[in-house]
Amino acid sequence: MAAPQVAGIPRAAKVVQPGDVAARLLTMLFAAIVFLLVVLLVFELWVGSAASRQKFGWGFITSTAWNPVTDEFGALPFIYGTVVTSVVALLISIPLGVGAAIFLSELAPAGPSNALTFLVELLAAIPSVIYGLLAIFTLVPIMRLYIEPFLKATLGFLPIFQGPAFGVGYLTAGIILAIMTFPFIISVSREALLAVPREQREAALALGATKWEATWDVVVPYAKLGIYGSIFLGLARALGETMAVTMVVGNSPEVRASLLAPGYSIAAVIANEFSEASGSVRPAALVELGLVLFFLTIVINALARLLIIATTSKGSKRP
Amino acid sequence: MKTILAISAAALLSAAAAHAQKINAAGATFPAPIYQKWFGEYHGANPGVEINYQAVGSGAGIKQLTDGTVDFGASDMPMTAEQIKAMKVPPLHFPTVMGAVVLTYNVAGITQELKFSPDVIADIYLAKITKWSDPRLAKDNPGVKFPKDDIIVVRRTDGSGTTFVFTDYLSKVSPEWKMKVGANTSVSWPGQTLGGAQNPGVAGLIKQTPGSIGYVELIYAVQNKMPYAQVKNSSGNFVKASLESVTEAAAGAAKNMPADFRVSITDAPGKNAYPISTFTWLLIPSSIPDAGKAKAVKGFLQWMLTAGQKDCSGLTYAPLPSEIVAKEEKQIAQVK
Numbered sequence: 252m253a254a255p256q257v258a259g260i261p262r263a264a265k266v267v268q269p270g271d272v273a274a275r276l277l278t279m280l281f282a283a284i285v286f287l288l289v290v291l292l293v294f295e296l297w298v299g300s301a302a303s304r305q306k307f308g309w310g311f312i313t314s315t316a317w318n319p320v321t322d323e324f325g326a327l328p329f330i331y332g333t334v335v336t337s338v339v340a341l342l343i344s345i346p347l348g349v350g351a352a353i354f355l356s357e358l359a360p361a362g363p364s365n366a367l368t369f370l371v372e373l374l375a376a377i378p379s380v381i382y383g384l385l386a387i388f389t390l391v392p393i394m395r396l397y398i399e400p401f402l403k404a405t406l407g408f409l410p411i412f413q414g415p416a417f418g419v420g421y422l423t424a425g426i427i428l429a430i431m432t433f434p435f436i437i438s439v440s441r442e443a444l445l446a447v448p449r450e451q452r453e454a455a456l457a458l459g460a461t462k463w464e465a466t467w468d469v470v471v472p473y474a475k476l477g478i479y480g481s482i483f484l485g486l487a488r489a490l491g492e493t494m495a496v497t498m499v500v501g502n503s504p505e506v507r508a509s510l511l512a513p514g515y516s517i518a519a520v521i522a523n524e525f526s527e528a529s530g531s532v533r534p535a536a537l538v539e540l541g542l543v544l545f546f547l548t549i550v551i552n553a554l555a556r557l558l559i560i561a562t563t564s565k566g567s568k569r570p
Numbered sequence: 571m572k573t574i575l576a577i578s579a580a581a582l583l584s585a586a587a588a589h590a591q592k593i594n595a596a597g598a599t600f601p602a603p604i605y606q607k608w609f610g611e612y613h614g615a616n617p618g619v620e621i622n623y624q625a626v627g628s629g630a631g632i633k634q635l636t637d638g639t640v641d642f643g644a645s646d647m648p649m650t651a652e653q654i655k656a657m658k659v660p661p662l663h664f665p666t667v668m669g670a671v672v673l674t675y676n677v678a679g680i681t682q683e684l685k686f687s688p689d690v691i692a693d694i695y696l697a698k699i700t701k702w703s704d705p706r707l708a709k710d711n712p713g714v715k716f717p718k719d720d721i722i723v724v725r726r727t728d729g730s731g732t733t734f735v736f737t738d739y740l741s742k743v744s745p746e747w748k749m750k751v752g753a754n755t756s757v758s759w760p761g762q763t764l765g766g767a768q769n770p771g772v773a774g775l776i777k778q779t780p781g782s783i784g785y786v787e788l789i790y791a792v793q794n795k796m797p798y799a800q801v802k803n804s805s806g807n808f809v810k811a812s813l814e815s816v817t818e819a820a821a822g823a824a825k826n827m828p829a830d831f832r833v834s835i836t837d838a839p840g841k842n843a844y845p846i847s848t849f850t851w852l853l854i855p856s857s858i859p860d861a862g863k864a865k866a867v868k869g870f871l872q873w874m875l876t877a878g879q880k881d882c883s884g885l886t887y888a889p890l891p892s893e894i895v896a897k898e899e900k901q902i903a904q905v906k
Binding site for chain 2: 316317318319320321323387388391392395415417418419497498501502503504505512513515522523524526527528529530
């Protein structure tokens with residue numbers, strides 16, 4: 252009975268339907284647009300940054316100068332600021348986001364879980380300028396009056412918590428980015444956890460695991476890829492975020508070890524300076540910063556992917 | 571038959587469209603409120619002329635004019651010789667209104683209006699005066715009890731005409747500033763400073779940060795009821811920025827006005843002249859090939875210099891002194 256069916260499937264597939272061809276070409280065209288967009292983007296950034304690339308060469312990436320009067324430009328303070336604020340953001344939002352997602356999908360009763368999920372999706376849809384205003388009027392005073400003095404008093408021996416408490420700086424920008432990335436991480440992680448087959452949980456429980464053991468040792472590793480995906484989304488938002496960051500980062504093109512010091516990010520400097528950039532070198536330097544951000548995103552994503560490959564193979568070997 | 575009808579209908583339509591002269595302009599954000607009002611009012615009085623203005627910033631305005639994507643530009647700083655050289659058609663500068671940049675501050679326990687000497691402002695921004703308790707501040711402000719707090723310097727982070735005016739002023743009053751930093755729409759600030767985006771960003775940081783000082787446009791400080799300082803001018807008087815003291819600065823500068831109006835009026839002479847004042851300019855190509863457009867632009871310029879100037883004070887811009895209006899009216903004839 253089964254044999255004719257199995258034989259029938261490939262035969263039917265061999266018949267070329269004009270509709271299938273059209274659908275295939277059309278969807279392929281759409282997919283090709285993604286590729287073309289990336290190529291066009293890199294081409295435009297490459298051409299637009301010519302004046303800056305010729306003048307500074309590779310030194311652009313390691314230079315800390317940013318002087319529009321003498322036309323000396325370097326990218327290091329912006330690369331540093333972008334990476335530091337994103338890392339701070341993820342250090343805060345990954346444990347919070349994944350933890351909340353576990354609670355919502357595995358532990359919470361359905362009613363509160365649905366209500367909270369709705370709120371999370373609401374948070375994810377808030378425009379970044381609103382988060383920026385929230386940061387400048389609420390977070391900055393709290394940071395300056397309470398959190399930063401507290402960090403200096405308790406952990407002030409660490410170079411990352413030294414210097415005057417301005418309220419604005421890498422740490423504040425990192426925190427507002429954490430607040431912004433957190434809903435993405437919860438929302439996508441929760442979907443991944445909900446997609447874990449029921450049998451996985453039941454099997455673990457049948458083997459005598461507690462509810463938490465079943466969740467942490469079976470369900471979470473099973474949903475690992477989805478959770479990593481949520482972290483990528485969060486990272487992408489943190490790296491490219493402009494408005495909220497520029498409102499609280501201090502906008503000072505310097506490299507400083509202290510997280511309390513004012514810094515700058517690539518997206519913020521492009522947004523702030525491009526409209527008034529005159530001459531030939533300065534606009535080109537800003538375009539080159541765009542190119543740097545593009546490659547920075549690729550490098551960071553590649554590193555994160557390598558990390559995943561390393562950890563997933565370890566996970567699957569676990570007994 | 572149908573085709574002929576369609577063609578003649580199209581011809582009629584295009585004739586109607588050509589009737590309203592559309593002019594595109596782009597540039598400075600500082601005078602944008604009054605430009606919008608002017609262009610709206612002028613269109614009301616002359617329905618045949620429609621001017622569309624985009625407040626994209628002085629630098630972008632100059633760039634769009636150079637690229638030929640707009641009919642005229644607007645800028646808070648006069649174009650440099652190098653920028654003029656890059657243009658196919660040399661531009662004419664028409665001062666439109668005046669504004670000022672003021673110092674605003676947030677110092678614990680101080681409610682009085684503070685006074686600043688030029689060298690003190692420069693040294694605060696050069697990070698040489700770092701505490702509010704510095705004796706040089708006390709000398710300018712007898713009777714004011716300053717706290718021992720650090721001075722936190724706030725400045726614009728976006729490229730801006732406001733920053734150009736402020737740094738141009740500092741370059742005139744401090745040789746050290748001129749040598750180390752210079753004047754531009756954004757500069758490399760000495761010392762550790764906080765940068766705010768646009769006027770609201772700077773104002774927000776100052777409100778949030780005790781011990782801070784920063785600069786914003788006069789209009790912005792007035793509209794938001796922020797305290798702002800008196801500054802000592804070249805005659806040795808402490809002057810507060812106002813429509814009158816800004817106009818006096820322009821009148822003081824008018825005597826030495828170059829023929830092309832490319833002049834900075836910071837640190838201008840005049841007993842009550844406010845020293846951090848500036849013109850803002852319309853950049854009009856000296857040759858406009860389209861006769862209709864040329865006529866419309868010239869008509870607007872004439873109107874702006876006469877009827878338009880009456881709108882200024884309502885929006886807290888200082889109107890042009892009459893000497894300068896007379897000189898500009900002559901320049902209109904140079905637009906070919």
